[in-house]
Amino acid sequence: MRTKQQYIEALSKMRRNVYFDGQLIDRASELQMDCINVIGTTYDEAQKPENEGLLTAISHLTGRKINRFTHIHQSTEDLHKKQDMTRYLCQKVGGCIQRCMGIDAANAIYNVSYEADKQNNGATSYHENFKKWLIRFQDEDLIGCCAQTDVKGDRMLRPADQPNPSSYLRIKERLADGIVVEGCKLHISEASVADEILVVPTRALRPDDADYAVSFAVPGDWEGLKQVVTIHNLRPREVYKRGFTPGATDSYLIFEDCFVPWERVFLAGEYLHGSVLALLFALFHRHSYSGCKPAIGDVILGTAALAAEMNNIHRQSHVREKLAEIIMTAELGYAAGYTASDLGRPEVYMPGVGFVPYGPGSYIPHSIYCNVGRCLTGEAVFREAEILCDISGGVVAT
Amino acid sequence: MRTKQQYIEALSKMRRNVYFDGQLIDRASELQMDCINVIGTTYDEAQKPENEGLLTAISHLTGRKINRFTHIHQSTEDLHKKQDMTRYLCQKVGGCIQRCMGIDAANAIYNVSYEADKQNNGATSYHENFKKWLIRFQDEDLIGCCAQTDVKGDRMLRPADQPNPSSYLRIKERLADGIVVEGCKLHISEASVADEILVVPTRALRPDDADYAVSFAVPGDWEGLKQVVTIHNLRPREVYKRGFTPGATDSYLIFEDCFVPWERVFLAGEYLHGSVLALLFALFHRHSYSGCKPAIGDVILGTAALAAEMNNIHRQSHVREKLAEIIMTAELGYAAGYTASDLGRPEVYMPGVGFVPYGPGSYIPHSIYCNVGRCLTGEAVFREAEILCDISGGVVAT
Amino acid sequence: MRTKQQYIEALSKMRRNVYFDGQLIDRASELQMDCINVIGTTYDEAQKPENEGLLTAISHLTGRKINRFTHIHQSTEDLHKKQDMTRYLCQKVGGCIQRCMGIDAANAIYNVSYEADKQNNGATSYHENFKKWLIRFQDEDLIGCCAQTDVKGDRMLRPADQPNPSSYLRIKERLADGIVVEGCKLHISEASVADEILVVPTRALRPDDADYAVSFAVPGDWEGLKQVVTIHNLRPREVYKRGFTPGATDSYLIFEDCFVPWERVFLAGEYLHGSVLALLFALFHRHSYSGCKPAIGDVILGTAALAAEMNNIHRQSHVREKLAEIIMTAELGYAAGYTASDLGRPEVYMPGVGFVPYGPGSYIPHSIYCNVGRCLTGEAVFREAEILCDISGGVVAT
Amino acid sequence: MRTKQQYIEALSKMRRNVYFDGQLIDRASELQMDCINVIGTTYDEAQKPENEGLLTAISHLTGRKINRFTHIHQSTEDLHKKQDMTRYLCQKVGGCIQRCMGIDAANAIYNVSYEADKQNNGATSYHENFKKWLIRFQDEDLIGCCAQTDVKGDRMLRPADQPNPSSYLRIKERLADGIVVEGCKLHISEASVADEILVVPTRALRPDDADYAVSFAVPGDWEGLKQVVTIHNLRPREVYKRGFTPGATDSYLIFEDCFVPWERVFLAGEYLHGSVLALLFALFHRHSYSGCKPAIGDVILGTAALAAEMNNIHRQSHVREKLAEIIMTAELGYAAGYTASDLGRPEVYMPGVGFVPYGPGSYIPHSIYCNVGRCLTGEAVFREAEILCDISGGVVAT
């Protein structure tokens, strides 16, 4: 497994294709350091003996020890550990740990590429392609991001009906040795500090939309790809220069006549599988939320409780009620993920049919519980900010 | 195990001490039949081979097969099954199954009586008393209700400080062969159709409140006890005379100079254990809610979806959003209970200390998850009624 | 102006066409008395000298003193008084006063019939018809109800496209001396105790729907009309036999080959005016809600505060917060109606155009403020029930 | 009336006592320009002929035309105009107009100083002091801020019981020619760009707290006063360099041995009047919210609607529902203020007594309607942010 230092060195060697404020920047630039420190935590913590097993796993492909963020879930225990690892690390950095998009996309593609090949009766080798990519991903302990969200243009039109055919990322040309893609992916978290970019479709697709059913992985500095980055750093601490300062970035990814060789392609035209892939990434990602959202609840809870104690109002009933509300949201979100993990199977839910076997045997969390948890915690963030302000008084907003 | 018929016969032989509308009534009166049919379902369904294991259990005291509603949880699997049994039966009767108060009180007393004896160093034999009572309860497949809620008088005063000393039920006298109790218990569900009444304290108690730290069980027609019953029957069906018609009752229990022999007493004066008992019954009961509330959500969901289909509005986005909201509440409540079951242990949570071993080894669901689930689903009933009205239109209210 | 006694006598002389539980009943039957007492309050209170001006008005047609519930609003002061009269009377009866549908429908038809005639260039005399009807309505101090809600069938289809052409009430035939109508109107409040039934369309209409653009008034016992009534009486008081017991009824109105002479017809085929009429009745009715909903808030507030005082919890912060929430909803609803009254004009709002003059000069409340008020208070009823239960404890539900 | 230019010149001549980031700054520094431009709008707009009457008023003391932000309300019309002026200007600047604290504090002090003198039977001349101050304030068209919020320390202790006696600002010494005050006021909006600072108490006071019942006005650069400023500027626009860029500041005001001559003192020791003053400023300020909060709703509504149109989702029912919710909150807040204005009187509400005459005849908005409006719109801001994000998608947050 890599160290944080090795990760940073790798970043600094990448081709400069990231634009900030109109200028090309170095990936390891000071500007991006807060975000890099967040992801770095996933390396530092995985080295600690006490985190062995929680933050590491044994690869089912190679039998080697790997960072859990590169693992394909083999059991309900793996699902439980992924949720608990996420909560643990998000508590550490006081926010999003930024590395779940990679593991979620990898698990989704792993399953869908298998099913697509099966239905294509061996005419394609998406799954083998992906496994090869995955072994390197695991062995080199790489950071992956997931590029799903398209520009989308007119929301009432499907991809193939858009006036601009590249409103959704698409296969522009099919060549003997690969495909040429074109389009943009938006708001892609930590793409500017990722080694690899995993591309998946963003929505359900019809036969007409076959060119939009495309999945592949390319390095973040690949030929034909430009990134325009937004960097979310907090104002630097001035008075109390202690504690961890989290940061985040997201990128606008521009693919122009971008060539992707077949061994990096995991889906190319199978529109039904493309639809499932869109949903399956979302499903794994909702499972991640059952780890991170409770962690954020924990942090807000602690902050609010501290503010309440400073003002000596922590025993007042309206304050206790609000703190209890934060706990309720956090733990319900956790319980939803816990149940989704425990009821996880190598199966997906087909509306009108029920659960059916899916993929080569890796574990998929239960979709109902992933969804209800996400739904609750996703809506809770505004309420949590409100509670924090209510309890802390004017000091938060001024 | 008893049949529904045997249960009804037993009821009809009980002493007449139940008042309705100013008159003494027979327990098996037509007036109470809707409620009796609900509870009867727990007998009918337990007889069905396909429900073996879910609705039945093996007594850890006798090794005999018993109705699960009389069982003391021996494992996380027992906790899971109690939740699932409750959801299953509440779906069947379309509402509260009315038999969980007995199992929840029994489990609470089982643990607390053990700890009280332990601390009394053998000076008391509450736990042995309770086990004897329990074996008969299991073997005769009896219905128990739980009498917790006191009159309470001035809510700002503790029991011993009330102007009327019997505002909370209390030990009025201690005799050689038993105790004399006095006071009332209010809103006690299905007490008028129960074989046994399990009495537990209603709130935290101080040393001064020792006389209020009392727990015991008496038959529903015991000397010194009167019941004033409220019966909740629906208006009889006129047009479509099909389906199951649920009913419910609750009683105002009046204990006047009521003698209880020591072998039926499970706590008498240990105020700290009395406080724990109040909380522990509530905890087991919140776990029950994680079964019944999702079931009620299921029923409302089905009704609302049917109404929507009749009006051909089931594909409209605002209707789907509301149906999804019902699912969300139901399944989050279920997930909370599932997690509480799975993390259950022979332990209780002590604020400031954490989980500590408790009781003789039976399983207690995890308190945080019981509480957050109850909190969510308890508040949801008004919103669910609102959604049902929104989707169905005027027909529900007129 | 009539007395309550005269009103009841008139009811008892009407033709028996009201069915309850499969049987024809007398209108002045004991069954309907709780509802009749509610409406009777509008007669009793209007007689009291101290209510002169608030509950009475001077007819702009005859110059005679009339009950304000039969008045056409001539000023913002009239709008203010209608709101205040409604709040006053609903407080008296502890719920819906049941007489606002008549005044709201009358005001809507008064304006729309005028505009329809104007656009028909004198080819119709809807407005004169209505004025004649209105003078009798005012002089005889009659009770009117408003029949708007149709059966509607498949909600995704417009009236003329329904498989059953009478899913919405329609003109079946046009004769020299009148029209023949067919269809049903549902959930029509107090139709079974009303002298007159005012019929208006229920939704926006297209040219194809011309036969559904129909408005007229007939006595409640008119030939060709049957009523199936639902009666909402509370359980009779047993212990404290004091105070006022409100009741309500609503009817399923069945029009079969029902002939309506031209002098009772106020719209027949003008689909655009039909659409406006549907909206305008709703607008006046929303203005009524700004009187009744605050009154109901007042009653719930008083009940909850009394319950809180009995339990000595009225000074607890969570109780005060909940009482404040009831006040907030009630007074915001009142403020919305107040503003709608004060900004009232002989104008209606045309989307994309703004306010335009409308009708013969009578006053219409401001539509934005009517709507926002209705929206708030309409959604609040479930929350108010929840608060009442929270504060009162188990006694409300058992 | 002053021009914006004259206002800025006056600022730049003030003594340097404002600290930013540890350094003394010029008041007219570039850093504060966004905020100064906001306040400047109140000068620019008041010059426009079409705003005459709305943004200007005639002083009841001098008969001269003044900026309405320096006016004492003389009628319900003045109250209506203050609300409408506030909504108009906040729409212009897209946020808080920053000048209402001055007018609200002035109106509160005007009334309370009169009542205090009356009760002191002429022993004090607070009201005359204030009128003299006010004439200059009006004639020179000054900016006033209101310093109410104290540090407060332990929230469970009243001012006189705090370990640190200056946790609330207090009279430290009474001299022949004035008083010496000590303490801090926190989060004081626009104090760093104000000509005058109006000081009022922050909460109800007991006899023991007499030294805390103090009100006075001093220039922002007064001897004995330091300011520590926080400046809220948006990130500068980079791409579309158009439109108005609002800014805001607030200060931590430190009064150390600060001498205030009697002619600038408006209350000094009358604890009951101090309590009323705290409430009365809050009341006037809540009335201001009925202007600004609807304006902010208008701006968010426009932004959200524009985003929806760009994505072609503006006709989708879930989007329309959310836009309607913003309208509902904005217009209910407006209606509450409208009603409060229209029912305004020279009276205040005494709990248990009702409305009683108060002050020398100037108009005070109705307290119930001010409060319910504030309550609604105050809680709505988090929900509005949520809606904006829901409708706009990821672009807002990234």
Ligand SMILES: Cc1cc2nc3c(=O)[nH]c(=O)nc-3n(C[C@H](O)[C@H](O)[C@H](O)COP(=O)(O)OP(=O)(O)OC[C@H]3O[C@@H](n4cnc5c(N)ncnc54)[C@H](O)[C@@H]3O)c2cc1C
């Ligand atoms: C943008 C902004 C601008 C402002 N502008 C001004 C201004 O121009 N002038 C001005 O004077 N102020 C201004 N303020 C300050 C504002 O009025 C205060 O922040 C507000 O009144 C809350 O006071 P606080 O911050 O001291 O919080 P607190 O009052 O301490 O409240 C914090 C929490 O403590 C609780 N609490 C406090 N006391 C008790 C108690 N006794 N019992 C139980 N619970 C208690 C509260 O309910 C709350 O939950 C501004 C604030 C902001 C955010």
Ligand SMILES: Cc1cc2nc3c(=O)[nH]c(=O)nc-3n(C[C@H](O)[C@H](O)[C@H](O)COP(=O)(O)OP(=O)(O)OC[C@H]3O[C@@H](n4cnc5c(N)ncnc54)[C@H](O)[C@@H]3O)c2cc1C
């Ligand atoms: C106590 C009471 C008293 C009443 N009194 C009167 C009265 O005096 N006079 C009178 O005329 N009526 C009265 N009504 C009827 C009331 O006005 C209607 O119930 C109400 O307008 C809803 O109509 P509905 O019942 O047909 O439901 P629907 O309108 O069918 O609504 C049911 C659901 O379908 C949805 N829906 C319907 N159409 C569509 C569509 N095209 N697209 C998407 N979704 C759709 C709605 O949003 C809702 O969720 C009364 C009702 C009650 C409860």
Ligand SMILES: Cc1cc2nc3c(=O)[nH]c(=O)nc-3n(C[C@H](O)[C@H](O)[C@H](O)COP(=O)(O)OP(=O)(O)OC[C@H]3O[C@@H](n4cnc5c(N)ncnc54)[C@H](O)[C@@H]3O)c2cc1C
């Ligand atoms: C359908 C139904 C079935 C029931 N079945 C049973 C049963 O089988 N067995 C049983 O034992 N009970 C049963 N109950 C009773 C139920 O447990 C109680 O109603 C519930 O615990 C509330 O108690 P209460 O009614 O005394 O209300 P209270 O506890 O008096 O609450 C009323 C209000 O007072 C407030 N309050 C009370 N004390 C304080 C305080 N010290 N400080 C501040 N605020 C306070 C509360 O917050 C609440 O707002 C049932 C109730 C219902 C509705």
Ligand SMILES: Cc1cc2nc3c(=O)[nH]c(=O)nc-3n(C[C@H](O)[C@H](O)[C@H](O)COP(=O)(O)OP(=O)(O)OC[C@H]3O[C@@H](n4cnc5c(N)ncnc54)[C@H](O)[C@@H]3O)c2cc1C
């Ligand atoms: C902090 C952050 C990090 C992110 N990280 C990533 C990432 O790592 N990878 C990634 O792929 N994406 C990422 N995203 C993007 C995120 O997934 C999208 O913002 C989100 O899915 C919404 O998509 P959108 O912004 O295109 O909004 P839209 O989907 O356009 O939604 C805007 C509004 O339009 C409505 N709407 C859209 N289509 C329809 C329709 N057909 N019918 C009716 N209504 C419709 C929606 O309901 C909504 O109200 C991130 C976003 C944020 C804020």
